Amino acid sequence: xxxxxxxxxxxxxxxxxxxxxxxxxxxxxxxxxxxxxxxxxxxxxxxxxxxxxxxxxxxxxxxxxxxxxxxxxxxxxxxxxxxxxxxxxxxxxxxxxxxxxxxxxxxxxxxxxxxxxxxxxxxxxxxxxxxxxxxxxxxxxxxxxxxxxxxxxxxxxxxxxxxxxxxxxxxxxxxxxxxxxxxxxxxxxxxxxxxxxxxxxxxxxxxxxxxxxxxxxxxxxxxxxxxxxxxxxxxxxxxxxxxxxxxxxxxxxxxxxxxxxxxxxxxxxxxxxxxxxxxxxxxxxxxxxxxxxxxxxxxxxxxxx
Amino acid sequence: xxxxxxxxxxxxxxxxxxxxxxxxxxxxxxxxxxxxxxxxxxxxxxxxxxxxxxxxxxxxxxxxxxxxxxxxxxxxxxxxxxxxxxxxxxxxxxxxxxxxxxxxxxxxxxxxxxxxxxxxxxxxxxxxxxxxxxxxxxxxxxxxxxxxxxxxxxxxxxxxxxxxxxxxxxxxxxxxxxxxxxxxxxxxxxxxxxxxxxxxxxxxxxxxxxxxxxxxxxxxxxxxxxxxxxxxxxxxxxxxxxxxxxxxxxxxxxxxxxxxxxxxxxxxxxxxxxxxxxxxxxxxxxxxxxxxxxxxxxxxxxxxx
Numbered sequence: 004x005x006x007x008x009x010x011x012x013x014x015x016x017x018x019x020x021x022x023x024x025x026x027x028x029x030x031x032x033x034x035x036x037x038x039x040x041x042x043x044x045x046x047x048x049x050x051x052x053x054x055x056x057x058x059x060x061x062x063x064x065x066x067x068x069x070x071x072x073x074x075x076x077x078x079x080x081x082x083x084x085x086x087x088x089x090x091x092x093x094x095x096x097x098x099x100x101x102x103x104x105x106x107x108x109x110x111x112x113x114x115x116x117x118x119x120x121x122x123x124x125x126x127x128x129x130x131x132x133x134x135x136x137x138x139x140x141x142x143x144x145x146x147x148x149x150x151x152x153x154x155x156x157x158x159x160x161x162x163x164x165x166x167x168x169x170x171x172x173x174x175x176x177x178x179x180x181x182x183x184x185x186x187x188x189x190x191x192x193x194x195x196x197x198x199x200x201x202x203x204x205x206x207x208x209x210x211x212x213x214x215x216x217x218x219x220x221x222x223x224x225x226x227x228x229x230x231x232x233x234x235x236x237x238x239x240x241x242x243x244x245x246x247x248x249x250x251x252x253x254x255x256x257x258x259x260x261x262x263x264x265x266x267x268x269x270x271x272x273x274x275x276x277x278x279x280x281x282x283x284x285x286x287x288x289x290x291x292x293x294x295x296x297x298x299x300x301x302x303x304x305x306x307x308x
Numbered sequence: 309x310x311x312x313x314x315x316x317x318x319x320x321x322x323x324x325x326x327x328x329x330x331x332x333x334x335x336x337x338x339x340x341x342x343x344x345x346x347x348x349x350x351x352x353x354x355x356x357x358x359x360x361x362x363x364x365x366x367x368x369x370x371x372x373x374x375x376x377x378x379x380x381x382x383x384x385x386x387x388x389x390x391x392x393x394x395x396x397x398x399x400x401x402x403x404x405x406x407x408x409x410x411x412x413x414x415x416x417x418x419x420x421x422x423x424x425x426x427x428x429x430x431x432x433x434x435x436x437x438x439x440x441x442x443x444x445x446x447x448x449x450x451x452x453x454x455x456x457x458x459x460x461x462x463x464x465x466x467x468x469x470x471x472x473x474x475x476x477x478x479x480x481x482x483x484x485x486x487x488x489x490x491x492x493x494x495x496x497x498x499x500x501x502x503x504x505x506x507x508x509x510x511x512x513x514x515x516x517x518x519x520x521x522x523x524x525x526x527x528x529x530x531x532x533x534x535x536x537x538x539x540x541x542x543x544x545x546x547x548x549x550x551x552x553x554x555x556x557x558x559x560x561x562x563x564x565x566x567x568x569x570x571x572x573x574x575x576x577x578x579x580x581x582x583x584x585x586x587x588x589x590x591x592x593x594x595x596x597x598x599x600x601x602x603x604x605x606x607x608x609x610x611x612x613x
Contacts, residue, residue, distance in 0.1 A: 017386075017389050018351075018385075018386040018389055018390070019351065019352045019355065019382075019386075020355065021355060021356055024352070043348055043349065043351070043352070043379065043382040044348065044349050044352055046323075046324065046348070047324045047329070047348070047349055047352075050324065050325065050326060051326055067414050067415050067416070068415055068416075069381065069382060069385045069411070069415045069417065070385075072415075073381055073382045073385070073411070074348065076374065076378055077324075077348040077374060077378045080323075080374045080375075080378070081322075081323040081324075084322050084323055085323070098413075098414030099414065101410060101414060102407075102410050102411050102414050105406055105407050105410045106374070106378070106407050108403075109372050109403030109404065109406060109407050110372050110373055110374045110377075111372070111373075111452075111453050112374065147416075148416050
């Protein structure tokens with residue numbers, strides 16, 4: 004089974020600290036590299052973690068607060084300097100294209116490859132990327148400006164026909180596609196063989212949801228229900244609940260509440276305010292609500308099982 | 309005597325590496341902080357080196373290639389997030405203002421303090437900042453786009469009148485300003501006392517010149533003659549002399565040649581291409597031409613004696 008993982012490049016909010024860079028995550032799925040958010044320093048983090056930037060073909064920018072996109076122009080420039088020719092796809096809310104174009108213009112730059120911008124709508128469930136291995140959908144978050152989360156999940160795989168069933172019933176090639184989809188098989192003698200007798204379940208599909216930045220919002224539950232890994236922002240702890248509400252961010256307890264209600268397998272917290280130093284308190288606050296939780300750390304790869 | 313120093317925040321060219329960030333230097337003079345260039349990651353380097361960003365009131369951007377300014381928007385945003393109210397002065401070639409404004413606009417940001425943009429002309433000797441302690445002047449460099457270096461020097465100080473001379477000749481207050489400027493003193497009896505008898509030399513003025521990015525250019529010699537510290541780019545070594553010329557950069561030997569001809573006290577090389585790993589070769593190439601040379605390293609403070 005191919006690896007499906009998330010490497011956190013930056014777990015800090017708003018401004019970088021000595022230990023936490025700004026938002027950025029590299030998702031590896033079906034041997035493809037997807038970048039989610041690109042705060043200042045993201046390209047440096049990619050390099051430090053020995054991740055080949057040229058393998059990134061899709062960049063998703065959740066929203067246009069600077070800590071989520073000010074690093075994009077530098078990354079795109081470096082791709083150019085290193086001789087990229089492959090196009091890149093960038094999914095973002097309206098306005099990003101203009102900033103990238105102005106920066107290229109004043110720096111007298113013309114990229115060696117094509118930028119394909121795709122405007123995000125402020126809606127859930129819009130399919131952004133879909134191929135035979137995985138798909139990426141938008142999640143409408145609740146922030147002070149239009150902001151999208153992303154659901155990345157493997158595509159439902161066909162059922163596996165048992166080798167011994169093919170031999171036993173002499174199943175013709177023409178019938179196999181239907182059986183893989185779950186159809187029963189009728190022998191030449193007219194006997195119907197139940198699908199579950201001749202197939203086994205495909206590998207379970209795995210999924211990851213990225214929800215940052217957002218206030219507590221139950222609207223997202225249907226989008227993230229049952230995911231294997233939920234990255235949810237937790238800028239604050241409950242001591243700053245009012246501040247969280249006011250700035251459209253979440254507390255650790257709120258993120259955990261979402262994880263619990265959505266029945267996800269594991270929760271990863273991040274986007275921590277620089278004011279907090281005792282991170283075990285963060286973990287404890289979340290664990291009191293939802294047990295299987297981890298705190299994001301820069302440079303750590305989280306495997307989606 | 310106040311400290312006069314340069315802290316290198318980034319010594320790499322074009323793209324960041326694991327050891328070298330992009331161009332940025334903090335100059336401390338007369339207790340004031342000046343920032344020269346601001347590549348991506350500069351604010352992170354400032355933080356790592358425990359330099360208070362709010363003390364920076366002047367930012368000089370040599371030219372509008374991305375590795376010299378893509379970090380500015382992030383720095384300005386962080387100043388805002390930390391509650392800055394003091395205005396900041398930014399000296400740059402035309403175009404920078406537009407990129408900053410577009411980025412603020414699309415990120416729905418309004419800064420808590422004023423940005424004062426000053427357009428650089430493509431000329432040498434333009435005084436950008438002048439106060440009773442120091443002045444900053446432009447140096448016209450030779451690059452593929454308009455590019456300015458900066459000469460930062462202390463202001464000539466007045467001569468010191470000897471305490472014993474004041475007593476001996478009973479020098480009235482009204483005559484002292486003239487004496488400090490170098491005038492002789494005439495006693496009430498009409499005797500002329502030579503200035504050198506009653507004063508001593510002021511502290512020597514110190515100076516620093518920043519020359520990056522630039523091809524080899526003797527035109528700058530008159531601007532940088534005799535400076536205490538010359539930072540000169542050395543993107544390449546002589547093995548890539550043709551490439552240096554083509555891209556309007558310098559080799560280590562060329563930078564050393566400039567230092568020698570300008571009779572500077574010390575040379576600091578930087579803006580190294582990421583292709584070079586054996587940096588002692590760089591040093592040797594320069595030393596063969598000019599002995600007192602150092603290689604810039606990120607996070608090192610160079611004192612101007």
